Amino acid sequence: MNKQFKELGEKICRSNDLLQIRLFFEITTKGDKQSKVFIEENQDLFLQELVEKAKVTGFKWDDFIMRFEWIVREQIPIYEVLNSEESLGPEVLEGLRKAVEANPEKLDLNLVE
Numbered sequence: 001m002n003k004q005f006k007e008l009g010e011k012i013c014r015s016n017d018l019l020q021i022r023l024f025f026e027i028t029t030k031g032d033k034q035s036k037v038f039i040e041e042n043q044d045l046f047l048q049e050l051v052e053k054a055k056v057t058g059f060k061w062d063d064f065i066m067r068f069e070w071i072v073r074e075q076i077p078i079y080e081v082l083n084s085e086e087s088l089g090p091e092v093l094e095g096l097r098k099a100v101e102a103n104p105e106k107l108d109l110n111l112v113e
Contacts, residue, residue: 026061
């Protein structure tokens with residue numbers, strides 16, 4: 001575990017939020033190497049998602065990893081494509097953004113492009 005990853009763990013522990021700490025512990029002990037790479041490369045986003053998802057009763061570590069990896073692989077690039085498509089007009093772009101947020105598991109970058 002690199003220094004940044006350790007610092008992230010310390011930051012989460014300082015929050016004194018037992019749900020965040022539990023979720024972080026499960027992710028780091030049960031997650032595979034690839035999921036840890038995603039976390040290390042996207043620490044701010046990881047922390048933001050962890051704070052949000054730890055509030056959801058029964059949210060499991062493996063669900064978190066799948067959602068987090070989808071956000072990094074698909075959602076961020078989708079938003080980048082949408083933001084670059086000025087010719088679509090603001091109403092269409094807003095509709096597409098809402099569709100991405102409402103149906104994250106059904107959309108991928110190829111579909112949006």
